[in-house]
Amino acid sequence: MGKKVLVVDDDPDVRLFSVTVLEEHGYTPLEAANGEEGLKMIKEKKPDLIILDVLMPRQSGIRLYRELKTDKSLKNVKVIILSGIARKTFLRSQKALTEFGGKEIPEPEIYLEKPVEPEELAEAIKKFLG
Amino acid sequence: MDIKKLLFVTKFEELGFDALQSLLSLRKASLNHVVFVNVIERDRVAMHRGAGYLKEEEIRLRETANIRFIDWAEDLFEQGMEVGVYIVVGSMVSEVIKAAQKEESDLIVIGRPHKGVLEQLYAASDITELLRRAAIPVLVYKQLSETAISIEKPFEKPLLAIDWSPASLRAVEYLKVLKDVITEIHVIHVVGEKELKGASAMEVQRKRKETRKKLDDICDVFETEGVKADAHVYIGNAEDEIERAAREHQASMIVLGSSGKTAWVERWLGSTPQSIAEDSIYPTLLIPFEK
Numbered sequence: 001m002g003k004k005v006l007v008v009d010d011d012p013d014v015r016l017f018s019v020t021v022l023e024e025h026g027y028t029p030l031e032a033a034n035g036e037e038g039l040k041m042i043k044e045k046k047p048d049l050i051i052l053d054v055l056m057p058r059q060s061g062i063r064l065y066r067e068l069k070t071d072k073s074l075k076n077v078k079v080i081i082l083s084g085i086a087r088k089t090f091l092r093s094q095k096a097l098t099e100f101g102g103k104e105i106p107e108p109e110i111y112l113e114k115p116v117e118p119e120e121l122a123e124a125i126k127k128f129l130g
Numbered sequence: 131m132d133i134k135k136l137l138f139v140t141k142f143e144e145l146g147f148d149a150l151q152s153l154l155s156l157r158k159a160s161l162n163h164v165v166f167v168n169v170i171e172r173d174r175v176a177m178h179r180g181a182g183y184l185k186e187e188e189i190r191l192r193e194t195a196n197i198r199f200i201d202w203a204e205d206l207f208e209q210g211m212e213v214g215v216y217i218v219v220g221s222m223v224s225e226v227i228k229a230a231q232k233e234e235s236d237l238i239v240i241g242r243p244h245k246g247v248l249e250q251l252y253a254a255s256d257i258t259e260l261l262r263r264a265a266i267p268v269l270v271y272k273q274l275s276e277t278a279i280s281i282e283k284p285f286e287k288p289l290l291a292i293d294w295s296p297a298s299l300r301a302v303e304y305l306k307v308l309k310d311v312i313t314e315i316h317v318i319h320v321v322g323e324k325e326l327k328g329a330s331a332m333e334v335q336r337k338r339k340e341t342r343k344k345l346d347d348i349c350d351v352f353e354t355e356g357v358k359a360d361a362h363v364y365i366g367n368a369e370d371e372i373e374r375a376a377r378e379h380q381a382s383m384i385v386l387g388s389s390g391k392t393a394w395v396e397r398w399l400g401s402t403p404q405s406i407a408e409d410s411i412y413p414t415l416l417i418p419f420e421k
């Protein structure tokens with residue numbers, strides 16, 4: 001069984017796209033439709049990598065990313081952000097949350113703005129998982 | 131009864147980002163999460179004779195909404211707020227209620243329908259239905275351009291119309307929490323002309339005094355929270371007098387308890403909250419009775 005990759009995105013078409021790319025490259029995909037569901041799956045299934053959207057119902061990727069990076073047991077889980085929200089906005093938002101009394105957290109190593117080509121996503125995944 | 135999460139329902143024509151920005155003063159009262167909702171009415175994409183389901187049209191409408199919401203969300207994210215989005219095909223009221231329940235939101239903000247006479251009858255029933263089914267307060271927002279007044283901060287100077295119903299008394303509790311947002315509040319009660327029919331001048335004055343005393347007690351609740359509050363008694367038709375009072379006291383919003391009448395009764399006989407929500411030039415906040 002390939003390494004587990006969790007796709008957190010509310011758009012079923014985007015999940016289908018990412019899952020297809022993952023399966024084609026021999027990974028085991030998992031799916032969640034929002035940040036809350038994603039966090040639950042991360043704790044239960046312990047994926048090797050997360051492909052995370054930002055703008056979602058219930059809990060955004062911005063908050064989920066922050067929760068991951070401030071949790072001792074989860075902070076080393078690798079994350080690729082895949083979103084229509086600009087990287088600049090993501091960083092400014094994290095900065096604002098830090099200023100409101102939150103912890104400073106590291107920037108995501110890979111940030112892809114939608115839409116992406118399958119090869120671009122596959123390459124990003126390979127960088128983390130080989 | 132904090133307002134932490136707000137559901138902003140828009141079809142874009144009637145409610146834009148300027149309306150949302152005018153509500154951001156609620157951040158002083160713990161607002162930190164905005165959820166955008168766009169409902170694509172089923173008849174725009176389905177049931178077209180000979181064409182079937184218009185999948186391409188659905189994609190176009192979804193993407194148009196998505197692009198707008200991304201732009202708005204970026205602005206809010208950068209302020210450190212949390213943002214969510216629902217773009218769904220379905221019936222307006224059901225989808226809004228569903229999203230409000232899923233998100234456990236504290237307030238629904240929706241624009242007023244302004245269409246042709248026949249369409250308005252249909253669209254207005256959406257608002258009535260929403261008011262009837264929502265378990266949380268609903269703010270029927272009026273676009274700045276469609277009113278003669280300029281409302282930059284709707285929660286700054288509300289006019290609370292009390293009819294002594296449980297819902298209107300619940301409104302007092304709701305507004306009390308917004309003490310950091312409200313600078314001044316006017317509390318009014320409209321005495322119907324029927325109530326005074328045949329009454330002597332003394333009886334009319336006694337009625338006014340009694341009512342005024344009860345309103346003063348409500349004002350004390352606000353004053354204790356540090357909000358300037360004034361009581362006023364009006365006589366006449368409730369809808370006309372509430373609108374008049376809002377104008378006279380330069381209110382930024384009208385707040386009412388929504389009635390517990392059934393949808394059929396409201397649709398055919400009307401109700402004061404429903405009429406004001408649909409016809410007033412002021413944003414109207416309706417607080418439901420406890421369900």
